[in-house]
Amino acid sequence: MTGPAYIRRETRVSIVINTVLSALFFLAVFGNSASVPVWGSGGYVLDFGPQGFMIGLMATLVPGALARRALRSGTIDPVRGSTRMPRGLLLRGVSCGVAGAVAGIALSGAGLTLAGLAQLPWWPALLAKLAFGFALAALITPAGLRAELIAR
Template sequence: MMPTAAYIRRETLISMAINTALSLAFFCLVFGLGRRVPVWGVGGYVFDFGPQAFMIGLMATLVPGALARNALRKGLVAPWTGGSRLPHVLLLRALAVALASTLIAVGVSAGVLTIADWTILSPPFALLAKLTFGAALALIVTPPGLRAALTPR
């Protein structure tokens, strides 16, 4: 049986890698790599933080949560004994995390870019920021989602 902390670390690293790769793919699809990235407006950089944060919040909670629940049921991982404030129902937990992630990400990105007074970003900078955000959000949301999934009910 894998210790809980080791399981959470491993799954968080996997989530970070997957969400970074998906952030790269979607950045290339939405913005491309050859043109400057507009910050404001529908389809702009700040707007894109909404769908990116929603999907990372949702999938970094839903998929690892389902896998963790299955691993716990099979006795492959020890249960989390610290409890959780997140909803017990996996889909509700994932939606709550996704919505909170979206609101915070769009608000913070809009605030930072407003203060910086940027209207256009270079592709390398915009991509690096999106990749960093994808990895960081997975790092933030995956562990509490896993702890909730591994909390016995």
């Protein structure tokens, strides 16, 4: 299998998994109440931190480890190019996790500050969390896989 085809396939898998996990964790944290508190400890904005970190970490580590194994066995081809991402898989995963957490808190905090909201209706809050999980996996997984598959 070519490297780009492998990246596309694994990115689709990562998007589905991270979107479903985002839904499950949203339900575990906020339940199915009528509204979700935006600010404070345990609030919606701060919850983007753990969500972003875990998606960034796991969307890098798991596909990266699988890609490393597939590359070693010769079932996928390396890709050409360069990357600015760390070479080590664990460091790359932690870096992507921190970036995901910072991005999640900053984007949600900025948007909700501008909107002036203290509470969010449940459905829009859930949909925004799903969209964030989807988008973060769609950005991080291919970048992390590409970094892993670059011929060294």
